[in-house]
Amino acid sequence: MSLLQAIRNPNPQPLPRPFFARNPRRVARELLGKVLLRDAGNLRLAARIVEVEAYLGQNDPAAHAAAGNTARTSVLFGPPGYAYVYFIYGNHYCLNVSCEPDGQAGGVLFRALEPLTGLEHMAHARDIEVHGPKDLLKLTSGPGRLAEAFGITRARDNGRDLTSEASGLWIGEDDYRATGIQATLRVGITKAAELPLRYVVRGNPFVSGPRAGANSR
């Protein structure tokens, strides 16, 4: 049995804006199993969302929005369904989608995807060669990796409308339902680290982190 799945419906439907106009916890949980797509000319990239984290806004000390509405974080305070892209550790971009109604901060961080379409292009964008399952798992497993695979940068994508197919970067729904959703601790934070706001598809090999593929039992 293969690691690779096919998309269930070649014409996924974009998620509507009201989907994102809610608490980031609900949005995060319901984003699992949905599909991130990049369209550019003839090229299509598609990958299933298997790991996300909720960031709650100004009251969440771990959230970038806790610093207030600044030039960096303004998308988080704007209307729902838009891309918030930030640069971190001098190396990596990370993708979020804004949540909550206009004026209220909140977002969901995309942490890992299961690649479906356009794997060759993703490998090229990641500057790696895929020879086996081990390499495949490095393609889109981790927030920095998935951003690189999709060519996501702040200059290019911050503020992009993720509910519009025409925007070229969007979130769609095919005929797939995620099962086995598990809440765990968020990764890489020091403040509010005890909140279980990371959501994963249990057992999915593309989930990032120490126990990614080796659910040793």
Added chain:
DNA sequence: ATATCGATTATCT
């Protein structure tokens, strides 16, 4: 399998 560390820069104190 876990631990530690360097890279490299935007942002905030």
Added chain:
DNA sequence: GATAATCGATATG
């Protein structure tokens, strides 16, 4: 001036 919603490489058990 310090820190960060990370990754990849290297070291050690």
